[in-house]
Structures are given as structure tokens and as C-alpha cells.
Amino acid sequence: MNRREALSAVAFLMGTAVIGAEAFLTGCQRSTATDELFSIQDVSLLNEVADTILPTTKSSPGAKAANIGAFIKTMVTDCYQEIDQQTFTAGLKKLQEISQTQFNKAFEDLMPSQKHTLVVSLDREAKNYQQDKAEGQPNHYFTNLKQLTLLGYFTSEPGATLALRYLPVPGRFIGCMPYEPGTKAWAM
Template sequence: MTAELTNHSRRRFLQGVLISLGTGLSNGLIGDNALAAALNYRVVPDGEPYQTKVLSNEQLMLLKRVCNTIIPATETPGAGDIGVHGFIDHQLYHCYDLNVHNRMRAILSVIETSSLRIYGHSFAQLNAEKQVVHLTRLETAAEPFSEQQRTDFKQLKALVCFGYYTSETGASHELVYQAYPGGFKGQIAYRGRAGYGSLAYY
């Protein structure tokens, strides 16, 4: 398979994932720039430092916890475990303006400060059940969260889903993505040894 064909196949797959997220959530994710950035993202191997682009190191670690709460580990790793938080930082830098950067920073700050106020602990210190409850309240704009914060969190969730389901883990294990659905089967029967030259007939 040529690199060009592989890239085209992946692009079609990414577009299908975005459409499945729904028009509202996929808005801003489906442009050529977003797809190109996603295709060019490479996860930083464990042990190597990651140079943040939009988020601070503290925000990135908080986002990792949020990613793992939205898509937790089951038979496959959670979203944070495969580096979706780094992918989001990458996408924000390449595909979004300062307004979106500030909104994503702000919603992460809201998650942390409200956790401290309600539970007396940072979001990372909450058990898994409380983390789910906390984000569910945000997603439904329950007290103390506002509708605008709910909207911003939905955009963050869309980025988490986009990052996870376009990763190798999400595509090959969760969605069982195949460049050739059903597998590739050659159609030319093998008839033994043949010397195919420039004048050979098939």
C-alpha cells in the first residue's frame, strides 16, 4: 500500500469519526488544517519531556486526569494513558485561536477550583466515582456550573474523543479500523513459477 493511499484512507476514517460526534461537537474539528495536524501528531515516548504549547504543565496533568475520566481504561488504555492530553495541546496550538485557548484553560481552571471548593481536594485527588460525578455536574450545567462552562466542556470532550478515536489504540482496538474493510485479498491466482518480462501476457 502506498503512503498516499494510507493517508487518504486515514483521512476518510477521521472524517467519519468527526461526523459521528455530531454537527455541534465536530464543528471546528473537521477542517483540512485540523485533519492535517491530527495526522502529523506523534506521541512523545515515555521518559521524554513534552514541550507544552498552549497549556501549562499543571493544566496538562489535570487534563490527563479529565481524559481518563471521560474515556477510562477498560480492556484498552484510557484516553490519558495514551497521551490524548498532549494531542489536545497540539491541536489547540495548530488549529485554534487565542479565544479558544483561553476558554480551554478557563474550563480546566473551573474543574480544579470547583473541586477544591466542593470536596476540599484537587480533582486528581478525588476517587474515580467523584470525578465522574463532578464532570457530570459540569456537563449538565448543574450548580455551581454555568451554561457557558457546559458549552466549553463539551468542546473539550469533543477534542478528547477526536484524539482517542484517531489514535492507534482507539482506531484499531475500539473502532476496529481497517484500511481495507474485511481485509485485503488478492484476486490474481498463483499458477506457479513464471518469468514475466516486458512482452509477457497475463
């Protein structure tokens, strides 16, 4: 092999490595279809529903303070299968339709008591659905929404530090400690 053939072979190998790497790495790019799954209004709606599930109290902020809507958006977009994503987004639309039908207003514009009434009826509907659903059917959208709200809130900074008792550096382990009624649970 002469020098010209060697350079030609190296150039060919390097060129395919660069082109091949480009084609390989494009598979790692985030899909633009999933970015459009939730609008800014949807995230706002998720915050409102989550804040109805976990409202602000004297001792702790509500779910809206922890921006649970953004957490739910990320979880559904990144972790749910496509069928579950479709069920969830269709459920959000259904929630708004029910709000319009019952109260002639969007969920965000309802009074707190109306929001509570709607959320309680959806929770009842979800429990009935979960009991009667066949194996392999997706969960009710409100069941997923409620679970994500609880997960997001109690793993957020406001939820873990203000709603629960929190020790950043715990002391010694005490296996059996007396329980005082009304005290907060410990953050993990």
C-alpha cells in the same frame, strides 16, 4: 556601466535579498506566547479528565493511554482562536476550583467516583449553556474538552485499533451487512 558599478549593484541586490529573506522568514517562527498556554500540570489534568470521560475497560485502554492531554494541548494551541484559547484555559482553572470547592482536593487527587460526579455535573452545565448561549459566544470549555477527547481518542492508535474494529487493508465493500448487537464500530 563599469565593472565596479556592476559588482556594487549585485552586492546591493544580494544583500537586500538576504536581509529581506531573514525578515520574511521570521514571520514563520512559532510564537512563544502560545507555547506557554499549557503547563505540564495542565496536560496531566487534561489526561485525567479525558480518562474520566473515556476510562479503561476490559477491551480497550482509556484516554490517558493515548496521551490525549498532549493532543488537546496541540489542538487548542495550534487551531483555536485566541478567545477560544482563553475560554478553554480559564475553564481548566474553573474545573480545578470546582474540585477544590466540592471535595477539598485537586481533580487529579479525587477518587474515580468523585471524578465521575464532577464530570457529569460539568457535562450537564455545558449542555445547558449550549442551549442558552447567544450567537457568536464561544462554546463552553467542557463541550470543547469532551469533543477534543473523543476526536483524539478515536483517531489515536489505541482508540482506532483496540476500541474500534480495525482492518489496515480492508477487503471488498459489503454495502448491507447484518448488525450483531454489542459489536464494536469500524474505524475509518
